[in-house]
Amino acid sequence: MKLNSDQLNAFFEVAKRGSFSKAALSLALSQPALSLRIQKLEQQLKTSLFVRDSSGISMTDAGEKLLLHCQLRENIEQDILQDLKAQGSLARDSIQGIVRIAGFSTTMRSVLIPSLHELILKHPQIQLEAFIREMHELPAVLKRSEADFAISEGPITLGNVENILIGHEENVVIESKKIISGREDIYLDNDSEDQATFNFFKAQGNGKNKKFKRNYLDEGNAILDAVELGWGRSIQPRHLIEGRNNLRIVPGFKAIKVPIYLNYFKQPFYLKIHELVRDHIKTGFRRGLG
DNA sequence: CGCCTACTGACCGAGGTGTG
């Protein structure tokens, strides 16, 4: 049985966008035409690829398997194209293509950028798309193929996902060096879903599971700025306060180690660019986080 | 109630194939 490439492209687009309408728009097709392509693919495979309901679509197990196939197919095609282009231009060692990395806020600026700095400068043809998501969103981002790599605080328990421990962040209590404002019991977090402060005090043991008030700023650098201004304290990775001379680590608390993982779908074949980025992240994070 | 989602039916056009 041979799979039709138009149908596979239609499936891949729907899987990536999570919507028939958006995929149809992206493929310059009408929505019914796209719907028919998917239906025919499902008939050919004798299985459903999506669960449709009025609130949208979700992928079946068969759909997730086919998505992996489509990702692999895209990787192989990109690699062949890159090889052919390189032959044409005699630039055999040039690395090009798109790499998409989803991560959470604390590692993006201080660790990811230094990890990829050398690689990005050396290969101008690499198109990097790095974006920040909340920790709980990362598995879905990977599953929908919106990112090639995710950087998270734990293993992602999806089938066929590789979880590589790339270092630990050391969470500490920080406060302003200069301003003593009587706001020592106010802790700044991203939002009400952010469990960092709760988890930190829970890990301190019974005696230090103290009560505190919370303020929310939704963005890592805003939190650091606000702490510098004396708005309160915050639980942050130690590496984030390097270079911020107005901040200090509050003594008397045990630093809590948080493991950081690099997550990506296992593939029988990887693009060269993905292998390079993966290796640079692994070594860069181990160097940056210790 | 309007908007958004996907599906169905009717119809149309392009391309392939058979026939004279």
Next chain:
DNA sequence: CACACCTCGGTCAGTAGGCG
């Protein structure tokens, strides 16, 4: 080569259901 027919895949218009 020209024509007729068929198949496939497209669009348009309309429908149904859930959600804010």
